[in-house]
Amino acid sequence: xxxxxxxxxxxxxxxxxxxxxxxxxxxxxxxxxxxxxxxxxxxxxxxxxxxxxxxxxxxxxxxxxxxxxxxxxxxxxxxxxxxxxxxxxxxxxxxxxxxxxxxxxxxxxxxxxxxxxxxxxxxxxxxxxxxxxxxxxxxxxxxxxxxxxxxxxxxxxxxxxxxxxxxxxxxxxxxxxxxxxxxxxxxxxxxxxxxxxxxxxxxxxxx
Numbered sequence: 001x002x003x004x005x006x007x008x009x010x011x012x013x014x015x016x017x018x019x020x021x022x023x024x025x026x027x028x029x030x031x032x033x034x035x036x037x038x039x040x041x042x043x044x045x046x047x048x049x050x051x052x053x054x055x056x057x058x059x060x061x062x063x064x065x066x067x068x069x070x071x072x073x074x075x076x077x078x079x080x081x082x083x084x085x086x087x088x089x090x091x092x093x094x095x096x097x098x099x100x101x102x103x104x105x106x107x108x109x110x111x112x113x114x115x116x117x118x119x120x121x122x123x124x125x126x127x128x129x130x131x132x133x134x135x136x137x138x139x140x141x142x143x144x145x146x147x148x149x150x151x152x153x154x155x156x157x158x159x160x161x162x163x164x165x166x167x168x169x170x171x172x173x174x175x176x177x178x179x180x181x182x183x184x185x186x187x188x189x190x191x192x193x194x195x196x197x198x199x200x201x202x203x204x205x206x207x
Contacts, residue, residue: 039196040175042068042133048180049104055128057081057103059095061111064139064151065195067203069106093119096128103128109137109158119169126189134162138197141204151206166192
């Protein structure tokens with residue numbers, strides 16, 4: 001027992017490098033240092049929604065592609081809702097369906113697929129819109145390299161007929177700033193936003 005306690009004390013004293021310092025350093029680089037890009041990145045969607053939309057409530061499934069939405073200016077705490085766990089999705093679509101006021105739900109492709117049955121059933125109840133930030137599942141939140149989440153690339157992608165799902169939900173697919181701006185003021189309730197899978201986040205570093 002004495003030996004075990006001695007070993008534990010030694011381990012506690014030793015500095016363990018969990019990559020936190022490096023991750024925080026990269027997180028502090030700020031929006032101004034994000035490189036120029038042609039395809040849509042999540043921060044572009046945040047900017048467009050912030051400038052052009054007038055939703056009363058926001059429901060966000062926090063994930064690799066949606067995390068930058070924490071930069072979205074909000075009017076009050078009561079207008080902003082996120083999932084309680086990074087492993088769970090559902091509040092984006094469920095929240096918009098249950099909201100009595102005009103609301104925006106933001107999710108990723110996995111979150112959309114997980115809630116597609118509910119969406120089929122309750123589509124007519126939606127007063128706002130749902131945005132799918134779609135990278136084909138190529139990125140995920142990694143908590144194994146550091147004590148803070150980082151972006152990592154997945155070895156696989158989600159293969160699904162998104163065009164079929166858009167047709168079933170009377171949705172629209174966009175891939176540019178102009179298309180997204182038009183979709184936000186259209187009567188479409190579901191917007192599939194195709195983004196560059198190699199995007200950079202203004203919040204999460206890639207390590």
